[in-house]
Amino acid sequence: MRNVMIILKRLNDSFLKQRVLIIMMVIQNVILSLIVLMYANMIISNGRLNGEIDYIQVRFFYNLSIVLLSLIICAYSPFFLSNTLNKLYENNIIEHLLSVRVSIREIVFAVFLRGIRTLMILLISTFPIISISFYFGGFSIMKIIRLLIILIMFAIFISSICIYISSMILDKNVSLTVAYVISFVFMAINLISLNRVIVSFSMTFLYLIAMAIISLILLSNARNTVIFNT
Amino acid sequence: MINIKELKLNRYGIDILNNVSLEISDNSVVCILGNENSGKSSILKAISGVYQNYYGEILIDGEDIKYNNKIIADILHEDREIDSEITVDEYLKFYGAIYNKYNKKELESFIDEKLKSFSIMSYKYTNINMLDIYDYKMVEFIRILINDPPIILFDDVFTYDNDEFNEKIMGYIKNIIGKKTLIFAARSLNYLEEIVTHIGVIENGSVVIFGDKESVYDAAEISKKVQVDIIDGLSDALQILKQNEYVNDIIYSDNSISFTISTKLSSTTKRDKLESEILNSLINNGIKVYSFKRQRARFEQLFERLVG
Numbered sequence: 001m002r003n004v005m006i007i008l009k010r011l012n013d014s015f016l017k018q019r020v021l022i023i024m025m026v027i028q029n030v031i032l033s034l035i036v037l038m039y040a041n042m043i044i045s046n047g048r049l050n051g052e053i054d055y056i057q058v059r060f061f062y063n064l065s066i067v068l069l070s071l072i073i074c075a076y077s078p079f080f081l082s083n084t085l086n087k088l089y090e091n092n093i094i095e096h097l098l099s100v101r102v103s104i105r106e107i108v109f110a111v112f113l114r115g116i117r118t119l120m121i122l123l124i125s126t127f128p129i130i131s132i133s134f135y136f137g138g139f140s141i142m143k144i145i146r147l148l149i150i151l152i153m154f155a156i157f158i159s160s161i162c163i164y165i166s167s168m169i170l171d172k173n174v175s176l177t178v179a180y181v182i183s184f185v186f187m188a189i190n191l192i193s194l195n196r197v198i199v200s201f202s203m204t205f206l207y208l209i210a211m212a213i214i215s216l217i218l219l220s221n222a223r224n225t226v227i228f229n230t
Numbered sequence: 231m232i233n234i235k236e237l238k239l240n241r242y243g244i245d246i247l248n249n250v251s252l253e254i255s256d257n258s259v260v261c262i263l264g265n266e267n268s269g270k271s272s273i274l275k276a277i278s279g280v281y282q283n284y285y286g287e288i289l290i291d292g293e294d295i296k297y298n299n300k301i302i303a304d305i306l307h308e309d310r311e312i313d314s315e316i317t318v319d320e321y322l323k324f325y326g327a328i329y330n331k332y333n334k335k336e337l338e339s340f341i342d343e344k345l346k347s348f349s350i351m352s353y354k355y356t357n358i359n360m361l362d363i364y365d366y367k368m369v370e371f372i373r374i375l376i377n378d379p380p381i382i383l384f385d386d387v388f389t390y391d392n393d394e395f396n397e398k399i400m401g402y403i404k405n406i407i408g409k410k411t412l413i414f415a416a417r418s419l420n421y422l423e424e425i426v427t428h429i430g431v432i433e434n435g436s437v438v439i440f441g442d443k444e445s446v447y448d449a450a451e452i453s454k455k456v457q458v459d460i461i462d463g464l465s466d467a468l469q470i471l472k473q474n475e476y477v478n479d480i481i482y483s484d485n486s487i488s489f490t491i492s493t494k495l496s497s498t499t500k501r502d503k504l505e506s507e508i509l510n511s512l513i514n515n516g517i518k519v520y521s522f523k524r525q526r527a528r529f530e531q532l533f534e535r536l537v538g
Binding site for chain 1: 278280283299300309310312324327329
């Protein structure tokens with residue numbers, strides 16, 4: 001774990017500058033706030049006209065929020081993670097780290113933590129705004145928490161896929177394209193199954209466990225692929 | 231003691247190393263000679279832990295390196311890290327933190343001291359990518375000194391035709407001879423001949439020969455046997471050669487003399503010099519020499535290029 005923290009610090013230093021991260025966070029939240037405000041304004045205007053709030057519109061508002069969160073995950077993950085291990089490999093950094101007996105597991109884990117940390121900062125910063133739409137969509141706090149946990153796990157899952165791709169495909173453009181295609185396919189699957197999954201606690205739990213296991217398998221395979229490529 | 235047993239390495243379907251077995255004793259200076267893509271660097275990378283998907287065993291003091299995470303053998307890489315947006319100071323501190331041998335303050339003063347002694351203190355806050363290859367290799371050497379491992383591996387360190395750099399690095403290497411095991415992967419014995427105790431020659435992933443320097447020279451029969459074809463003055467030539475203390479095993483026919491030059495002359499440079507002295511003495515004494523050449527040896531084609 002000591003080596004992981006040392007590598008993580010170096011990766012953070014050489015990757016996304018703190019200032020850039022804050023700018024990205026502000027821009028995405030401004031856009032999200034505008035969407036939420038515009039849609040809320042539309043629902044209220046319709047309500048004033050018809051004398052009642054259309055619940056279907058509110059439900060749609062809630063679905064739109066989930067899609068927006070999923071989009072954030074699927075837009076950022078490939079961007080941050082699909083060219084990590086292959087870049088380290090290409091730049092001889094993996095070779096240098098291995099020669100000082102840093103294990104591949106530690107390298108993969110550090111890369112994963114670096115990506116997931118950035119992704120989580122960007123994702124969780126949207127939760128206050130997005131939660132408003134869930135709350136007014138008639139969801140209980142427990143269901144909202146369950147949904148947000150699923151989205152966090154989904155982010156981990158997509159990140160693992162991107163890291164695995166980065167270990168397999170050495171060409172940066174190809175790996176970015178493949179990562180985007182696969183991420184959006186899984187986003188569609190996740191959106192389709194989400195409403196069924198959050199109905200019960202046991203279903204949510206099983207869904208989370210399944211994603212966690214697949215993520216672990218992918219990260220473990222990423223390690224094996226690095227051994228093969230090095 | 232490093233014990234490499236039947237090391238096999240295959241990458242992308244190509245056999246890089248085939249059954250390489252070597253025994254390297256403590257504090258020896260070994261040079262693994264080979265052409266480009268012969269597998270010499272791969273042996274070093276396997277010992278240092280870069281390559282892990284090999285077959286066979288690499289034992290250091292009886293322990294298999296696959297199951298030992300201690301940095302016993304550190305490598306001075308041939309290729310640099312690229313695109314690293316870090317300064318020399320950050321680079322050395324990063325590896326210093328991984329080695330974990332000094333606390334923060336000690337590490338800082340050690341780095342400063344070494345940067346000064348290598349005359350590259352002015353590059354402390356320069357991006358590592360901005361350094362030329364010679365300064366970079368010196369930074370790498372400092373990195374290894376931070377770790378101070380018992381085994382140091384040098385991957386093609388004297389490839390470059392920069393005498394100032396080569397002599398500088400050699401000066402530091404000479405200070406650690408006898409205290410550490412040093413293994414060089416090189417394309418020639420330039421700069422190394424006087425310090426190596428053992429030589430291995432590798433070709434297409436297989437070790438052609440490995441042993442102490444003299445036995446390798448003897449086995450290769452290189453730079454030892456000389457044949458002189460003479461047009462006129464055979465008896466005078468024989469007399470001149472017999473007077474030379476380094477000339478042995480003289481065999482002659484009608485117009486040809488072959489002899490060996492003493493194996494006590496370990497340096498090929500000295501041997502080359504002696505050869506030209508002998509040739510000059512023959513010519514200066516009015517002997518008409520038709521040709522003066524080394525006899526073909528077992529590994530001449532490979533070895534002569536590498537050594538000579």
